[in-house]
Amino acid sequence: MSAISVFEHSYYIGNYMSGILYGVALVIYFMTMKALSTMRGNTTGKRRFFAIYSTLLILLLTVDISCNAVWGEQMWITFRDTPGGVPVFVETQVSVWYQTLSSTSVVALIFLGDALLIHRLFLIWGSSYLVIVVPMLAYLTAFSLAIIVLVVVGKPGGNFFGGKAINFGTPYYAITISMNILITLLICLRLRYQSKSVRRALGKDDAKIYTSVSTMLIESAAPYTLVGIMFLIPYARGSQIAISFGQVWAKLTCLSPQLIVLRVVTGKAWKSDIVKQETSLMAFDNDKTPITSGIYSLSSCGTMLGSSSNDQWNGVKKVPTEL
Template identity: 55%
Template sequence: MSSPTALFEHSFYIGNYLSGIMYGIELMMYFSTLRHLRRRALRRLSWKFFFLYSTLLFILVTIDMATNAVWGEIMWIDKRESPGVPAFILEDLSVWYQVLGSTTVVAMVLMGDALLLYRLYIIWGSNYWIVVFPGLVYCATLTLGILELVSAFKPGGFFYSGKTIDIGTPYYAITVSMNILITLLICVRLFYLSRQARAALGDESAKLYTDVAAILVESAAPYTAMGILFLPFYARGNNVVVALGQVWSKLTCIAPQMIILRIVSGKAWTRETVATLTSSSDPEGRRGRRPLGASRSKSSVEFTSALGLEFQPASHLYSNEPTSTTITSGAESEQKLPFEELELSDIERG
């Protein structure tokens, strides 16, 4: 005879297994982020923030993994005979360490959404107005998230059933809707900026910033897509949500960590690159008042300069003669290369 909790147990087991794989991915990205930050010696306040943010995310996801592992061990080993797995699930859903794991998930969701709001602000040229509405929605999710945790803490409460769902459904609905809005706004802006980058650098050199993978990472699209898949199962109280919830909870950590890794490795869109591309877009050049080749070369220099390169001299941009170009990257050594040999990989070394 099939156990009444069989689907729940299957979902919990599959979710734990997938979570272990995703935790390994997070572990790799976290230490890769630390390696990049170590090279920069945490000289800037922003690098210190990225270190603290990444470390806090890593601690939270580790707590989530540990609590699920402990709960599964007790359920399937310690309590297998008495009171039995079904009885244990019904009686111990709101045990303190399980609620602690749920708390870390809500905290990671809020941290990830906060980073997305900041990236939206940066990618839209430091425009405060673009984040006003998403910011208000974020405040609403913060309130609902706290109420959901309070409900889960009560005796008999559980993250995926009972009265907690009555609060959790609007919480996740608003959260996912906000993620969809932010992802769409970031994607639209990045597609526009990608056209500017290709015009400035050419298709091949601009791939670092304009390819599909870069846009998916910058917009946290996988995180948003998983939230869309998670929401209907959660609202219906289907036990499949236990597996989906564990996968989504890991994406709440992985998605912002991927963005931070791109930032610290010099591959992400920054305030300077966005400002340079938007300011170097010249309608007069497009109408033919300036030679097209000259406009593109100048934009290329401005764009790459914003990424940390200094080109001297600039007069060769309007000449057909081969010229040597000095590349200066921070306080590191200088080298001379023919202008035609400059690649975006030179920028990454900054």
């Protein structure tokens, strides 16, 4: 199979998968907007932030989907009978302005999603600045490399999957994905550690909303990280199949943070109060004495978590959690 044939197959599969994931993203977006409309209390600022953030994610994803769809239509339908056919079209039109716009929208999605992940890491680790030092350095370094990549691919003859773009793109994606791996591992380890205290406070059944495997996967954006690794390997090798994984990964840059936001606005996400409760419970276990001086006691943990299915916490409603 020729290189151009591999490229066409990869692009087609990537576009097909992208359409499915875009539909999922739209459903999650409207679920988030519905949840935001029912939030009560003094949450106007938070509602506005979540609404703007979620809308920006879905708009950027729409730009990416639309640009790729138009480029595919041009390649396979509009210019299929031009001299040279698809190979010439790919060679001459790969740096067309709307493809550069698509690449820019994906980069913006990556940085919006990574910013949320770093903030979640900061929150879940008890507002520790030390734990986000390395991710922040990687974040800023990746931002610089991303600008260079966009400049290179935007020039006439620029190719996102070849030439100088790979020279800058490989370290950019390597740093970004390595940062994602680190954040995912740190969040999973922390949630695994904290979940033991939450189970003791609420009981196994009521604590599932905070301690299940799906919770850890969503909170740590594990699917986003795993697909990123699957994209990086063929991309660094210059393989054309990278475009399939790249398009799926691009959609997960919207889906993963959107899922986190949905959990936050529906009161199911881990928040700072829960982290404080876990610290209090661990201290309680170590000292074997109740903690009452300015720190929550064991009996208040269920209230702060918002569980209402257990009789012990009847009358306590779930409240939207904060980032």
